Amino acid sequence: QVQLVESGGGLVQAGDSLRLSCAASGRTFNAYAMGWFRQAPGKEREFVAVITRSGYAYYADSVKGRFTISRDYAKNTVYLQMNSLKPEDTAVYYCAADRWNSGSTRFSEYDYWGQGTQVTVSS
Numbered sequence: 001q002v003q004l005v006e007s008g009g010g011l012v013q014a015g016d017s018l019r020l021s022c023a024a025s026g027r028t029f030n031a032y033a034m035g036w037f038r039q040a041p042g043k044e045r046e047f048v049a050v051i052t053r054s055g056y057a058y059y060a061d062s063v064k065g066r067f068t069i070s071r072d073y074a075k076n077t078v079y080l081q082m083n084s085l086k087p088e089d090t091a092v093y094y095c096a097a098d099r100w101n102s103g104s105t106r107f108s109e110y111d112y113w114g115q116g117t118q119v120t121v122s123s
Contacts, residue, residue: 002026002112004095009117012085016121020080022095022114033098034071034078037107038091038119045094047105049080058103063089085121092116 008020022034035050049069051057057069068081078095096110104110 004114006095006114006117009119011120017083022078024076029076030073033101035096036080037094040091052103087121087123
């Protein structure tokens with residue numbers, strides 16, 4: 001069993017930066033791919049970024065060049081550095097773990113989820 005706890009969300013202005021953190025429990029964290037997804041009101045949950053256990057990272061086109069996903073194996077933590085934030089980035093951001101390390105962009109492929117953290121970007 002893996003438990004994920006996100007933090008770092010908040011209210012910022014367009015152009016600002018935020019760093020989200022996702023702390024994972026369990027010794028198998030390092031074997032999992034870790035993803036970030038987001039869900040805006042009235043919209044479906046969408047893929048943001050994923051990092052595999054080897055460190056390969058992949059991003060949604062909407063955030064490529066602005067967001068960076070990384071992981072600290074010693075701290076069992078995955079991060080999402082978000083720069084040049086836009087109002088359309090406003091959403092609840094979720095961290096997720098994929099025990100099969102597939103690097104998938106589909107939320108159905110993930111086994112464990114955090115509770116989410118709100119990011120609001122004002123114009």
